[in-house]
Amino acid sequence: MKLTYYDIRGVFGILPTPATSDASEWSTKNSVNLPEVEKLVRLMVDAKVDLIATTGTFGECATLTREELVSLVECVVQTNSRSRPVFAGVTTLNTRDTIALARQLIEVGADGLFVGRPMWLAMDDDAIVRYYEDIARAMPGVPLVVYDNPVAFKGKISPAAYLRLAKIPEVVASKHTGGPQLLADLDAVGDRIRILPLATAWLDAAQAFPDRAIAAWSGSVACAPKFNMALAHAILMKDWTRAKALSDEANWAEAAMFANGDLAAFMDYSIQIGHLRFKSAGLIDPGPPRPPYLFLPDTYRDGAIECGRRWKELENRTAARAA
Structure with a gap:
């Protein structure tokens, strides 16, 4: 059965792509550590993460070869064994390559697509809408999650563009980076596109729109899946006191990786910080980053490590409470 807006609920967990020990070499033919991918997916299934997504920014859509990306998604699908929906990340530099790759990923069993837009040039509203219309026409009935990242894609999707995207039946949700536009976008699309805030910003959105903001995306599921699900449970049950305490803890963990609190600068190194x-x-061995994103200034290194340590602490606390 085709997934719809109403099926997008809970945690949209975006996975990293674990790398082999030689992944930083340009000559490496297959840099995906498939045993670690299997381990990661089993952790998501065991924690009951609601939806799984692959190959966003720190999932390294930009650094994997076509063959690696397809083998990764196939491994995720097979390990998941239809226990929850899998959205395969697909972002290329043009519409035709995106569609060709998308067809391969659906063929290996992905339930839907997590679709960024070409990054070479900025795209205005007309170009953005036409891009997703073309993909929907090429992939009729395949659910699409839009990737709205203003830094990566050289611009924000406007409320007016969201209203036009909402007319495309295949577009069921959008991964949103938050900020002052979040509530305006939630208001604009109504119940036609599920706007997904970052989990650390979920509480405010849920309190403002309790019947719409019932899902959020998380990249920290690879650090603390049980904690993420505890936060989701508190928000979905509208236990605002508990949700506030957990949200504060999540923001404490994430704050460590933003050197001087600079989100834009963080985006320049998000892959390396993620590793x-x-x-x-x-929880997993992510391996080294892949070229060309190999180097990280020292000012980010300690914060990235501390971020992981804090998530580990929160995950251990969650497990202890459940024991």
């Missing part, structure tokens, strides 16, 4: 925080959290 360090996932390793420090200790």
Whole structure:
């Protein structure tokens, strides 16, 4: 059965792509550590993360070869074994490559697509809407989650563009980076696109729109899946006191990786920071980053490691409370 807006509920967990020990070499043919991918997916299933997504920014859509990306998604799908929906991340530099890759990922069993837009040039509203219309026409009935990241894609999707995207039946949700536009976008799309705030910003959105903001995205599921699900449970049950305490803890953990609180600068190094925080959290071995995103200024290193350590602490606390 086709997934709809109403099926997007809870935690949209976006996974990193664990790398082999030689992944930082340009000559490496297959850099995806498939046993670690299997381990990661089993952790998500065991924690009951609601939806799984692959190959966003720190999932390294930009650094994987086509063959690696397809093998990764196939591994995720097979390990997940239809226990929850899988949205395969697909972002390329043009519409035709995106559609060709999307078709491969659906063929290997993905339930839907997590779709960024081409990054070479900025795209205005007309170009953004046409891009998603083309993908929907090429992939009729396949649910699409829009990737709205103003830094990565050189611009924010406007409320007016969201209203036009809401007319595309295949567009069921949007991964949103938050900020002052979050509530305006939630208000604009009504119950036609599920706007997904970052989990650390979920509480405010849920209190403002308790019947609409019933899902959020998380990249920290690879650090603390049980904690993320505890936060989701508190928000969905409208236990605002508990949700506030957990949300404050999540923001405390995430704050460590933003050097001087600078989100834009963090985005320049998010892949490298991700590898360090996932390793420090200790649930998986993320391996080294892939070229060309290999180097990280020292000013970010300690914060990335501390971020992972804090998530590990929160995950251990959650497990202890459940014992």
